[in-house]
Amino acid sequence: MKKILLLFFVVFSAATFSQTVERTISLKDAETNLPIEDATVFVLKTKQTLITNSKGIASFVITGASNIQISHTSYVGITIKSTNLKAGETVFFLKSNVNNLEEIIITKKHPQKILKTLVENSINKLTIPARLKVYSREFFKMDGVYSYYNDGLLNFQISGKPNSIDTNILVEQNRSYGLIEKEISADLLGYNLNDIMENYYKFKYLNPLLESAAKKEFDFIIKTYSINKDYYIMSVVPLDNAKGLLDNFSIIYDNKDKIIIEVSAVLSAATLAKMEDKTTVGSKNIYKSFFKTIYRKTEAEYYLVSSKEEIGFERVDKKKKTDIEVRNYFITTNFSNQSFSFKENEVFKDKTLFNKSNVILSNYWSTSGLTATDEEQEIVNTLDDTE
Numbered sequence: 001m002k003k004i005l006l007l008f009f010v011v012f013s014a015a016t017f018s019q020t021v022e023r024t025i026s027l028k029d030a031e032t033n034l035p036i037e038d039a040t041v042f043v044l045k046t047k048q049t050l051i052t053n054s055k056g057i058a059s060f061v062i063t064g065a066s067n068i069q070i071s072h073t074s075y076v077g078i079t080i081k082s083t084n085l086k087a088g089e090t091v092f093f094l095k096s097n098v099n100n101l102e103e104i105i106i107t108k109k110h111p112q113k114i115l116k117t118l119v120e121n122s123i124n125k126l127t128i129p130a131r132l133k134v135y136s137r138e139f140f141k142m143d144g145v146y147s148y149y150n151d152g153l154l155n156f157q158i159s160g161k162p163n164s165i166d167t168n169i170l171v172e173q174n175r176s177y178g179l180i181e182k183e184i185s186a187d188l189l190g191y192n193l194n195d196i197m198e199n200y201y202k203f204k205y206l207n208p209l210l211e212s213a214a215k216k217e218f219d220f221i222i223k224t225y226s227i228n229k230d231y232y233i234m235s236v237v238p239l240d241n242a243k244g245l246l247d248n249f250s251i252i253y254d255n256k257d258k259i260i261i262e263v264s265a266v267l268s269a270a271t272l273a274k275m276e277d278k279t280t281v282g283s284k285n286i287y288k289s290f291f292k293t294i295y296r297k298t299e300a301e302y303y304l305v306s307s308k309e310e311i312g313f314e315r316v317d318k319k320k321k322t323d324i325e326v327r328n329y330f331i332t333t334n335f336s337n338q339s340f341s342f343k344e345n346e347v348f349k350d351k352t353l354f355n356k357s358n359v360i361l362s363n364y365w366s367t368s369g370l371t372a373t374d375e376e377q378e379i380v381n382t383l384d385d386t387e
Contacts, residue, residue, distance in 0.1 A: 023085040024059040024371075027052050027070065030093040039072040039094070040294065040305055043082075049296070050369040051306045051331050057089075059371040070094070073252050073262050073294075076227060096227070103224045111220035111234060115251065116210055119203045121258045123162045126201055127301045132156040133334040135368035136193075136353070139379065140178070141325040146379045148178035150353045153364045156197055157340055167197045169348040170340070175358045177383035192351045196330070200293060200304050203260065209236055209249060217242040218249075230256050238268050245286060246271045259302060264292040281316055288312035288325070296335075306331045333369035 027036040035056025042049050045066030050058040062082050071077040075094035084090070107114065133155055140148035152174030160166040199205065208214060218236045225231035236249040247265035254261055267289040277285045291309040295302065307330040315322045350356065365372070372380065 020061055020063045021087075022059060022061050023082065024057060024089040025052075025068075025070075025085070026089050026091045027056040027058075027072075028091060028093050029075075030095045036072060036075065036094055038292065038294065038306070038308070039070055039075070040296065042069040042071075042296075044069065045082075047334055048367075048369065049305055049331070049333055049335070050371075051294075053371050053373050053376075055373050057371045057373070058369075059366075060369075061367050073225075073231070074227065105222040105224065105232060107222065110215070111222050111236075112209065112215060114222070115206070115220070115234060115236075118251070118253050118258055118260055119206055119210065122260045122295075122302075123202055125257070125259055125302050126162065126295075127303050127335075127337055128158055128160065128162060128165060128201075129337060129339055130156075130158045130303055131336040131338060131340055132158070132197075132303065132332045135329075135331045135333055135365070135370060137329040137365075137368075137370060138353075139327040139376070141323075141327075143323050146178070146383065148176070149380055149383050150174065150176040151365055151368070152353045152356075153368070154193070154348070155340060157342070158197055158201065159339065163202075165198060165201055167194075168342065169193055170342055170346055171348045171353070171356065171359070173359050173361055173364045174353050174356055175360055176353060176356070177380065193348070193353075194351055197304075200307065203263070205265070205291065205293075206249075206251075206263065208246075217246065225252060230254055231261065238271050240270070242271060243274075244271065245275060245289075247289065254297065257297070259297060260295060261297065262292070262294050264290075266290045277314075279316060281318055283316045284313040285316070286311065286313040301335065301337065303335050304332055329370055331369040333367075 025041060027039050028034065029036055035054070037052055037054050037056060039052040040049060041052065041058045043060060043062060043066050045064065046062065048060060050060055052058045066082045068080050068082055069077065070080065070092065072094065075096050078092065078094065080092065133153070135151065135153055137151040138149065139146060153172040155170040155172065157168045158165055209218060217239060219239055221235045223233050223235070225233045231252055232255045234251040234253065238246040238248070246268050248268050249263070249265045251260060252262040253259060267286065272287065289311050291307065293307045294305045296305045309328045310326070312325040315324055
């Protein structure tokens with residue numbers, strides 16, 4: 001009888017231990033109690049990558065036990081066990097050392113030259129070939145009202161050489177909701193999937209800082225990074241006499257390996273204040289612009305983890321002005337250095353998912369690596385009802 005009970009206990013325990021469960025992690029600042037956005041949550045067992053949303057939330061499905069690594073460039077990273085996660089939401093508090101003094105680094109080389117070296121080295125060290133399973137999400141707002149949404153699960157196969165990459169895209173699933181007025185060009189809908197990986201893998205968004213004229217337009221400053229002795233942060237901000245719409249850049253990089261870990265840029269309020277509105281029909285008056293990219297480095301791999309872009313502008317039409325805002329998310333949920341096989345007619349060649357028919361085989365957005373906030377989910381539900 002004891003043997004039967006013991007056998008039952010072992011079988012029951014194994015079944016319980018291996019069952020698939022959904023878990024939610026909430027990350028908060030240990031001092032302010034505020035949510036931590038854009039933290040990377042990496043599940044070691046499945047190699048799934050997640051990014052916390054604006055509420056500091058990341059939800060995922062896991063079978064069995066696994067260690068989970070949590071990292072953020074502004075916080076001390078932690079490793080947790082999935083068995084310690086509760087049903088529902090488990091809150092973790094991360095410690096920040098932002099109060100520590102950051103020392104300015106004095107260099108013999110101009111920081112712009114250092115940035116050129118960082119870009120070149122990062123391009124050469126990015127893992128190629130690579131297979132990225134990516135979740136893409138886009139929100140489109142017109143005249144203050146959300147009018148379009150799309151998301152999709154895509155596979156990017158990157159091959160070739162660092163300075164000459166080739167990208168093939170296979171779309172697994174996608175969905176689109178909402179209606180767009182005819183005069184709204186599909187080109188306004190954010191990501192151009194055909195060249196997006198080339199932009200990220202060649203760091204093209206940093207090109208304005210690499211031009212010789214940039215020394216006359218920007219101030220370059222390098223500082224130590226308070227929470228990680230191996231990281232430096234380069235701040236690049238427009239000078240007072242600079243002309244045009246210019247961004248404030250922040251580049252966090254590994255000073256030992258000379259590779260870029262994170263880049264963010266936001267439209268400079270100072271340069272925006274000096275700009276006069278354009279009045280020509282078809283022109284755009286930009287009032288908001290932001291992007292952030294995060295890269296992941298392990299002992300053997302270096303690849304894009306996520307990007308986030310927002311832009312807001314007023315378009316001048318014949319009889320009125322149209323306010324347009326686009327918000328995009330791009331998350332690498334799984335990475336592999338192996339290639340996948342495909343047929344040429346399976347390759348996605350359009351610029352966006354805008355006109356692609358919906359293909360929904362599963363609730364792929366629930367395990368996308370980016371949990372929708374209540375506000376975002378309400379937007380999707382509203383557009384779905386409208387459709």
